[in-house]
Amino acid sequence: MRSVLLEVKDLYMYFSTRKGPVKAVDEISFKINRGETLALIGESGCGKSSLAKAITRLLPRNIDAYKGHVYLKGEDLMELDENEFGKLVRWVKISMVTQAALNSLNPVIKVGQQVAEPLTIHNGVDKESALKKAKEVLSLVGIPETFAERYPFELSGGMRQRAIIAMALVTNPDLIILDEPTSSLDVLTQANIMNLLKKIKKELDLSFILITHDIALSSELADKVAVMYAGQIVELGDAETFYKSPLHPYSTKLMASVPTLRTDKKLEFIPGFPPTLIDPPRGCRFAPRCSHRFEKCSEDPLVVNLGNDRYVKCWLYEGKGVE
Amino acid sequence: MNADVLLSVIGLQKWFELRKGIFGRAGYVKAVDEVGFELKRGEAVSLVGESGSGKTTLGKTILRLYKPTSGKILFDGKDITNLDPKDLMWYRRETGLVQQDPFGALPPFMTIQRIIEELLIIHKIKGSLGSVERVHKALEEVRLTPVEDVVNKYPHMLSGGQQQRVVIARAILLNPKLIIADEPVSMLDASVRIEILTLLKELQEKHDLSVIYITHDLSTTRYFSEWIYIMYAGKIVEKAKTRELLRNSLHPYTKVLLNTIPDPDSENRFRLRDIPPGEPPSLVNPPKGCRFHPRCVYIKEGLCNEEEPPEIEAEKDHFVRCWLYA
Numbered sequence: 001m002r003s004v005l006l007e008v009k010d011l012y013m014y015f016s017t018r019k020g021p022v023k024a025v026d027e028i029s030f031k032i033n034r035g036e037t038l039a040l041i042g043e044s045g046c047g048k049s050s051l052a053k054a055i056t057r058l059l060p061r062n063i064d065a066y067k068g069h070v071y072l073k074g075e076d077l078m079e080l081d082e083n084e085f086g087k088l089v090r091w092v093k094i095s096m097v098t099q100a101a102l103n104s105l106n107p108v109i110k111v112g113q114q115v116a117e118p119l120t121i122h123n124g125v126d127k128e129s130a131l132k133k134a135k136e137v138l139s140l141v142g143i144p145e146t147f148a149e150r151y152p153f154e155l156s157g158g159m160r161q162r163a164i165i166a167m168a169l170v171t172n173p174d175l176i177i178l179d180e181p182t183s184s185l186d187v188l189t190q191a192n193i194m195n196l197l198k199k200i201k202k203e204l205d206l207s208f209i210l211i212t213h214d215i216a217l218s219s220e221l222a223d224k225v226a227v228m229y230a231g232q233i234v235e236l237g238d239a240e241t242f243y244k245s246p247l248h249p250y251s252t253k254l255m256a257s258v259p260t261l262r263t264d265k266k267l268e269f270i271p272g273f274p275p276t277l278i279d280p281p282r283g284c285r286f287a288p289r290c291s292h293r294f295e296k297c298s299e300d301p302l303v304v305n306l307g308n309d310r311y312v313k314c315w316l317y318e319g320k321g322v323e
Numbered sequence: 324m325n326a327d328v329l330l331s332v333i334g335l336q337k338w339f340e341l342r343k344g345i346f347g348r349a350g351y352v353k354a355v356d357e358v359g360f361e362l363k364r365g366e367a368v369s370l371v372g373e374s375g376s377g378k379t380t381l382g383k384t385i386l387r388l389y390k391p392t393s394g395k396i397l398f399d400g401k402d403i404t405n406l407d408p409k410d411l412m413w414y415r416r417e418t419g420l421v422q423q424d425p426f427g428a429l430p431p432f433m434t435i436q437r438i439i440e441e442l443l444i445i446h447k448i449k450g451s452l453g454s455v456e457r458v459h460k461a462l463e464e465v466r467l468t469p470v471e472d473v474v475n476k477y478p479h480m481l482s483g484g485q486q487q488r489v490v491i492a493r494a495i496l497l498n499p500k501l502i503i504a505d506e507p508v509s510m511l512d513a514s515v516r517i518e519i520l521t522l523l524k525e526l527q528e529k530h531d532l533s534v535i536y537i538t539h540d541l542s543t544t545r546y547f548s549e550w551i552y553i554m555y556a557g558k559i560v561e562k563a564k565t566r567e568l569l570r571n572s573l574h575p576y577t578k579v580l581l582n583t584i585p586d587p588d589s590e591n592r593f594r595l596r597d598i599p600p601g602e603p604p605s606l607v608n609p610p611k612g613c614r615f616h617p618r619c620v621y622i623k624e625g626l627c628n629e630e631e632p633p634e635i636e637a638e639k640d641h642f643v644r645c646w647l648y649a
Contacts, residue, residue, distance in 0.1 A: 043513070186373040187373060187540075188373060188579070216542070216585045218587075219587045219591045220585055220591045239592065240589045243588055254514060258513070259540075259545070259546055261542045261581065267517045269514050269518040
């Protein structure tokens with residue numbers, strides 16, 4: 001049995017706006033074991049990226065509520081103050097590859113220096129040994145060491161994305177959060193980056209949280225899948241059972257909307273829009289769009305534990321849990 | 324000439340000139356090079372390629388937003404290759420464009436009513452229906468209902484999917500015969516994508532439209548088009564009926580492309596995908612011979628790197644530019 005690396009328990013993050021708090025992360029709980037990848041899937045605006053920010057404590061200024069527990073190797077990170085968190089956790093134990101990563105390199109600083117930067121800032125390593133380590137990591141991600149002396153514009157899109165992954169790896173973190181890591185890349189480059197991530201995952205026994213709205217892509221890396229809807233996780237399960245038989249009505253609709261290349265199926269889409277997170281529907285948040293809704297759905301569904309790490313937040317599964 | 328054919332593209336080239344200094348000519352970007360195909364009335368084809376393969380340039384050249392360098396474009400039997408903008412007004416009415424980024428395609432300071440109405444003003448159209456009714460009808464067709472709520476809104480007040488519906492409503496307003504949809508769903512969410520593609524398909528069938536669907540995403544093509552054209556470095560390298568192409572791809576590049584696209588399956592995480600080394604070539608100085616040869620595993624030395632492969636009909640209705648099938 002693998003040890004638990006990250007446990008998130010009842011995490012909340014609300015933003016305040018003039019119209020009221022936006023419930024971007026609303027009572028989220030999950031666990032990730034060492035070496036395991038959790039794919040977090042859902043439509044845009046469902047709170048996936050906010051959850052990543054809540055875990056790395058990159059809070060916006062208009063924060064309204066931020067509470068819950070984030071345990072990394074048993075230690076509650078919420079107990080740390082901001083200074084300690086920056087020194088001990090952010091980019092040291094948990095690093096991130098963000099969306100639109102192609103623009104996140106500084107155009108006037110050499111690639112090697114940028115990859116080395118987290119080491120000098122967070123780990124207090126001197127510049128020379130940081131650069132040496134940066135070159136090692138660059139060659140690990142398939143960039144020749146000599147490229148450390150180049151500027152970002154001299155690298156292709158795929159190369160730049162590799163450099164960003166190198167930057168996330170350089171401090172030897174336990175967990176890397178990948179937020180839509182390939183969304184602006186071409187299909188072949190995307191497959192190349194996924195190959196690289198698979199290799200890293202295997203060689204370094206790293207854990208990833210992969211945030212994406214592309215379900216087919218999520219299956220390239222996921223060991224576990226969490227489906228998010230309107231700020232909440234509505235289904236959580238291991239990849240083998242999830243892709244074959246999703247349970248929550250939202251998950252099944254989502255899977256039915258994925259075009260497949262190799263099999264025939266009728267594509268479906270989900271009618272209506274995701275709710276606003278300022279005033280989400282009472283009870284089950286998916287109920288207004290759900291074809292299975294019944295009276296009970298006006299109450300907030302409980303999370304049902306179906307055993308084997310499978311959880312679903314839906315009244316259809318009431319009484320079918322193992323507890 | 325076959326009366327079923329709406330559009331014929333013959334040996335079309337679009338080269339962009341690169342300048343050096345004031346007078347010097349540094350060369351050309353050969354964005355579209357010797358492309359030819361025929362599109363029937365009411366038929367949908369997908370034009371698939373990576374970014375930089377020239378698919379958008381091809382689309383824009385067909386719409387005569389660019390002037391072709393050489394070659395011919397015949398629309399409804401008429402040669403439109405070298406017409407002046409003034410003589411192209413009728414062609415603009417017969418064609419429509421659906422852009423990739425709906426928000427960028429809609430002027431932010433105009434209401435939806437005004438945006439769509441503008442076409443009627445530009446083309447000086449006064450029909451039996453008033454312009455308000457015509458706009459309402461178009462919006463109903465793309466199911467932006469209730470229309471009364473939508474017409475007075477500004478683009479930013481709509482969701483991405485709704486904005487794209489407005490763009491489609493504008494494209495079909497003048498009852499065109501040909502629609503070019505350039506990555507119409509790549510900026511949208513996964514489930515909204517299917518909604519928009521389903522809508523486009525319905526409109527295509529209802530109005531007997533010909534559609535060129537430009538995309539980098541092969542997985543959506545099978546639901547949308549009858550033919551697939553694969554583009555690589557400015558050339559169409561393979562043409563076949565959708566099912567045939569997906570089942571029996573011939574060109575090594577198409578094979579690579581198909582192999583990189585995952586279907587949801589938990590086994591994927593244990594598999595590395597075969598990807599050829601290198602990157603697509605520069606279009607300024609494309610490789611001699613077949614443009615894919617530097618990355619190809621089936622290369623025949625002395626042939627592939629020397630002579631350009633012609634378009635070969637390897638099987639019935641299945642065309643490929645590759646020496647393997649000569």
